[in-house]
Amino acid sequence: MTTTFDALRGQLLDAAATLADGPDALAGILSGIVDDVDRALAERLEIFPVCHHSPASAIAMARRLRAKQPRVVYLELCEDMAPLLTELRNCRLPVAVQAFAGEVDGFPQEWSPLSVVAPITEASAEYQAISYALDTPGVELVLVDRSTDHVYQWQPRDHDPAAEPAPAEPADAESPPAEEAAMHGDAVGVEIGDLRPRFAELEAHLLHHGRVRHWSEWWDQYVEQPLADADYDTYRQVLVLIGSLFRRLAPGRHDRVRVDEDRERYMWTRMREHLAASGTDPGDCLYVCGAFHAASRVAEFGVDGTDTFEITPRTATVWRYGLIPSSHSSIEAQFGLAAGSVSIAAAVWAKSLTRSGVTPYQLEGQQGTRKPPKKAKPVAPAVPGAPVTDQLSGFLARPPVLDRLDEDELLGWCVEIVRLARRNGYLASTADAIAVFETSILLAGMRGRARPTPYDFQDAAVTCIEKDAVPGRRDVRRLCEILLGGDRIGQVGYDALPPLARDVYDRLTPLGLKLDQRGVQRALLDIAAKPELAKCSDVLWILRYLLPTGAVRPIMGERTLGEKAIQESWDVAIGTHQRDLVEIGYEGVTIEQVLEQRLRRSVWDPQATAAVALRAVEDATLYLRSARLADELGARAVELLAAERTVDDAPEVLRRARRLLAHYRATEPVLPAWLEGFVKAGYAHYCTLLPAAFVDDEAGAQQVAAMLGFLFSMESLALSLGCDRAQLEIAVAQSHPQAPAKTALHWAARYHLGGMTRAELRERCDALLSSPLTLPAYPQYLSGFLQALEPVPGLVGFVVEAISTAFGRLPDTVLLPWLPALITTLRKEGGDLAPLLVREAGRIFPAGLAAVDAWTPPWSAAAAxxxxxxxxxxxxxxxxxxxxxxxxxxxxxxxxxxxxxxxxxxxxxxxxxxxxxxxxxxxxxxxxxxxxxxxxxx
Structure with a gap:
């Protein structure tokens, strides 16, 4: 049987026989590629192959949609994202459609949170298809790809899908700013037309022989530019040919091949289900998919394929959907593209529209997109059932044609890059513009190109202008990216935001800021003069708790227990962190609800401690002013403290318990029941653990000092609640520390309980200084005494005496080698308590140098x-x-x-x-x- 591509098949087989000295595997691969093209183009349901963010695909899509006017558009995109596409008209592209799940059910817990994003740019075929379907009456848009739940279902359980990096381009391209490149977070990216060799050796071979640095440049030179003015049949055949080539030369990774084929089975099954349910003629439909999937060989391929694929049900995981801002750099980072390649694609798209006169589709009310021309070139209507002709043979043999418009554009680039370089501190001149122009042409000729590309222009500009130094913040490569369109950053409009984000915008309206604007804005809150701004202050403090660092930052003012703000000053950058605000919107309706849920989650986490629970109680009191929630979290803190077997968090427990105790004593007539229970449980708990902590090497002196501080400072309250002081005395008596610092702590505890006098402490310190065996450890004893100021602040005078005595008695030959260890130990283990010593020393020592000679230390008088x-x-x-x-x-x-x-x-x-x-x-x-x-x- 004669087919359309018999002539091309014969040419390829002859070439294979010549190159391989006879028919072998190469001939089979080349013949199979032609078979794939023939099969895809012969399908009754028209297949439109695309490559992601390809201007050639977008131009061909706009032309085909106007010519064919399909009634149904099947799009390779996660089917559960369909309801969000109508909200694209309220956004400024690029944005990403996101599915998010904070809690998982049916997946490994270490995968949480789950996130899938699908970026959409103006220069993409999927945006053209979406705009046509949503704004054309009687046209239905059907998403047929696997759901976001199946994206994770089909991942191996021993592999975290978010941890797999995208294939990266060489590092010679300038990296985008970290903040903009991370706008998608750790989300898994899905996109139409992931068309790239999956065989590393093949990609390296193509880059080497194409004399290019990275894949984006190869695609622009050998596919994008030749297809810019190609007719529709040529475009389809070339894309399917490339997809089949990469598919047949891909390595046999079982997991990835299985996922690719299951996706194709899934999509064809969904399309047949829709055709059967709606009764639509396949000839009135258009199937938009990646060129890799257009060359599919699964049995389910086509309208007449088999129905043997069974779609598994989704898990019980609850997914939330929204739109988040995206950017060119974040798309490049997620999909392993070269820096600036998406910006260059946007510039090529704008140029192609001007040159071809094609009228692109655009959603009504879309912000920031290119205005369509008033008059468009007429497009010949599609001929139903027209036979497919072989366009590949002529296209592959035809040399590229130099376009005069590209030379004019290159002249404009050269003049503009010199202007930008001057503004950024470079000593550039007209001679540099001429040099960039000539060097661009020279590089293009060396690389076998008919005309210079933006990549040639970038390399020429770096060579001729940058030289060996960068005078400012931006280098020449970054200036070229700005010249060619820059890193465009999208924005989600107010109407497309989740309810929580809209509520935040509404509640911050009195500040008079443009919250959707990127960058930092200063907000001044005179709460004393305008009490209504106190509600804005509450919102800002909660956002500071929930959003990443830098989203909202207080410049003046703080929120602490028992204090009321009068004036505040804030740096607000909510527009820059819009993605984080949208993701918070998946967790609740208001920020108060989200904060309450997070606090509850933190205290009921399996790794939660009493210190975490006390922090949650303090946050609930500060930000939510909820006594009910504080009581609930405080009761959990009592449970966690009683269950702890270590004292690692004792310093934080002491600090927060004291702060909460002082707050409730100042504001409430009686202490909450949970706080009384916490003090009572903590007294018994630390008395029980004290002997073991004194001898445990894992427990440091700070932890033991914090335990003693809790026991001594809250002793009166604990005794009034029914605790027994004898328990503390027995615990101290049973403690037998060996480490010098803990020994000093033990002496201080005995002094506080009356078991040791200050004269005995003085005698023991004198013994330590007198013995050459204990003298090297004296700094550690001092560190213990310094830590003892936490539970026994009355010893501050004695610590000053102990340090002064050592400096007065020790000769320089002993003191100088011993001094670094003392300073290091005191700084490391007692830095927070050093101000107490400084104040006490200032009170004891004379104020003037002249009085030092006649001064007598108080402890010397006490000794007499x-x-x-x-x-x-x-x-x-x-x-x-x-x-x-x-x-x-x-x-x-x-x-x-x-x-x-x-x-x-x-x-x-x-x-x-x-x-x-x-x-x-x-x-x-x-x-x-x-x-x-x-x-x-x-």
Missing amino acids: VPQAAARRPTGPSAATALLAGHPAAADALAALLGCEDGWQLDGGQEAHQAHQAHGLLQRHPESAEALLAAIGPG
Whole structure:
């Protein structure tokens, strides 16, 4: 049987026999490629092959739609994204249609969150098809590709699809800004027409022999430019030919081949189902798919294919859908294209429209797209059932033709790049413009091109203008990208935003900002003069919590427990972070609801700790002012604290518990029940873990100090709630630390509980300084004492004394080698507590240098107290005589305690009360000793 492509098949077989010295696998591949083209073009349902972001595909699509006027357009795009396409008219392209799932059901938890995006640009065939179908009455648009749920269903369970990088272009192209290149996040990209060799050696071979640097440049030279003015039949045959070539030369990766074939089975099954349900004639339909899939060989291919493919049901995962901003650089980064290639495609699209006179389709009300010309060239109507003719033979043999318009355009580029270079600090001149022009032509000739391409122009500009230095922020390659269209960034319109994002825009209206504008804007909130701005402040603080860093940033003002803002200043960049705001909209209707859900999720996470729960309680109080939610989260904090077996988070628990306790004491008549339960549980919990923490190498001195700080600072409240102080005393008595820092902490704890006096502490420090074995570890002991200031702040004077004594006693030969270890240890383990020492030292030491020689340290005077006490009466009688000699202090204390009688005693009363004072001071002799030590010898 004679077919259309018999002549081409014969030519290819003869070439294969000549090159391979006989028919073999090469002949089979070449013959199979022709068979694929013949099969695709003979299908009753017209197949339109495309390549993603190809101006040639977009031009051919616009022409074919006007000629054929199909009633049904089948589009290779995830079928569950169809409802969002109507919202494209409210956006400025490029944007991406996104499906998002924050919680998974039926997929591995490590894949969460799931995200699939499909970017759409103006210079793409899919946008032309969508615009035609949505704005033409009586035309139906049907998405036939697998759903977003099936995108993840068909992935191997031991592989994270978001972690697989796209094939990257060489790194010589300038990388786009990180913020713009990451607009799609970690989403899996799906796009019509992923047409690229899947065989690395084949791509390397094509790049080498094509004398180009990367795939985007190869495609522009050998496919895009030749097809710009080709007729429709030639375009179809060439695209299917390339798709078949790459398909037949692809490596046999079972998983990827299976997914490709399942997608084709899925799409043809959906199309047959729709044809059967609607009764539409296949001749009135158009199937838009990637050229790779147009050359399919599955049994389900075609309207008359088999119906053996069974589509599996979706999982229980709940998907949310929306539109997010996209950009040329983010598309390039996601799909492994060269930097600037999509911008160049946009420039080529604009030039092709001007040259060809084709009227593109555009959604009514679309923002930022090219205005269609008033008059368009007439397009010959399609002839139903016209036979397919062989256009490949002539196209492959025809040499390219130089277009005069390209030379004029190159002149304009050369003049403009010199102007941009001057504005960016380069010493460029007219001679450089001439050099760029001539070098572009020279490079094109060396690379076998009929005319210079934008890539040749870029290389020539870098060579002739940039030289060896970049004077400003942008190099010449980046300037070329700006000249050719720049990194265009899309925007989602207000009407296309989810309800949460629209609610945020409405609530921030009083600020008078253009929230849809990219960049940073300053917002000034005078809440004292305009109380209504307090609601805007609440929204901004919640957005700061939910959005990434930089979306909203406070310049002046803070939100802390117990404080009310008067004035605030903010840097707002919501337009730049619009994608993040849209994704938050998938989680709830208002930002308060999203924040509440996230706080609940954080405390019920399997890895949650008591510190996390306390942070959630504080956030709920600060941002939501919800006592109900705070009580719920606080009850969870009590449960988590009781279940913990480590003390790693003890410092944060202490810090947050103190802050919350102070807040509730200042604002509430009684403490919440959960906070009382937390203090009671924490007292018992830390008493139980204290002996083990003292000897555990995994628990540092900061953690032990925080435990002691919790026990000592909240002891009175814990005892009032029914805790037993004996439990703390037993825990300290059972602790036997070995590390120097923890030993010092243990001494401080015993001092606080009355088991050790300050004189004993002083003696132990003197012993450490006197022994050459313990002297090297003295900085670690000091670190422990410094940490002890957290639970026992009264030791700050003693720590100053211990440090001063060491500096005064140690010779330089010992102190100088020992000093770096001391400074490093104190800075690392006690940096937050160092200000206490500085203040205490400023109080003790003389203010002037002249007074240093005559200054006597207070601890030296205290050391002389026992000697002076031996020369005069001591004990209770001396204290009684002291109080009797100074009755004013006693009268003042009595007045504070409610005693109305002053210090007016007769002889009997004086003897009686002296006897009572004698007994009291006998039971508590340390009070008299401390008082005498403070007063000094007299």
